[in-house]
Amino acid sequence: MTASSRWLLKATLLTAFSLGAVAVQAQELTVSAAASLTNAFQAVGQAFEKAHPGTRLTFNFAASGPLLAQIQQGAPVDVFASADQETMDRAAKARLLAEGTRADFARNTLVLIVPASASHVPQQLADLNGAAYKRIATGTPSSVPVGRYTMASVQDAGLASALESKWIYGESVRQVLNYVARAEVDAGFVYRTDALIEKDKTRIALTVPTATPVSYPIAQVAASRNAALGKDFIAFVRSAAGQQILEGFGFSKP
Known part of the structure; x- marks a missing residue:
């Protein structure tokens, strides 16, 4: 093989390797999603990867507020799914979302739960003002959507002042769930x-009405490095297959 032939072969191999690296990179997707979506989105992700061979999804689960802060600080995120409209509105206002990609994909319900071993089960929100309930948990209202839904409902029930000294705040809805499951709060x-995830350790006492629906929006992040795959994932979440998986985890259609 001549020197020029060896050079040509080397150049061809380098080009092939470079194209291969780009192809691999193009099949990776990072999704930041609300903590309450953890189990459901892991199942959705497995189905999506199966339907898109060679694709690898990386999930980042936390409260919606901190996830938005990460995106604002330049975290490499392709798709963002929030547990409330307010957080997604803030993302849109900051121009962090790809235009025309935002869509609602699921709904949920706010509930009040107690430890499975609890001797007292509230029949209405007003019961929380009783002596049996010294420690009541919810998410930090400034950063965790479930906390904002909770405070609005408590305010509407006229219990804001009565319960003010009883709150124990969690960094995510899953932390609140753990507090109750371990009977660390009443x-x-x-x-x-x-609640369905820890149905052996907790009990649903009542469904709490909310002034606004607990709805989940999803959108492609404007700075995404893989816009096409991000749009495919959003479409899959909203498809019949994706909705069936979500419904299996207790979510309802938007």
Whole structure:
């Protein structure tokens, strides 16, 4: 093989390797999603990867507020799914979302839960003002959507002042669920889908009405490095197959 032939072969191999690296990179997708979506989105992700061979999804689950802060700080995120409209509105206002990609994909319900071993089960929100409920958990209202839903409902029930000294705040709805499951608090506000995960350790006392629906929006992040795959994932979440998986975890259609 001549020197020029060897050079040509080397150049061809380098080009092939470079194209291969780009192809691999093009099949990776990072999704930041609300903590309450953890189990459901893991199942959705497995189905999506199966339907798109060679694709690898990486999930980042946390409260919606901190996830938005990460995106604002430049975290490499392709798709964002929030547990409330307010957080997604803030993302849109900051121009962090790809235009025309935002869509609602699921709904949930706010519930009040108690430890399975609890001797007292509230029949209405007003019961939380009783001596049996000294520690009540919900998410931090400034950063965790379930906390904002909770505070609005408590305010509407006229219990804001009465319960003010009883709150124990969690960094996510899953932390609130854990507090109740471990009987570290007397009651807690979570989503119905979360309560179903720990149905052996917690009991749903009542469904809590909310002034606005507990709805979940999803959108492609404007800075995404893989816009096409991000749109495919959003479409899959909203498809019949994706909705069936979500419904299996207790979510309802938007």
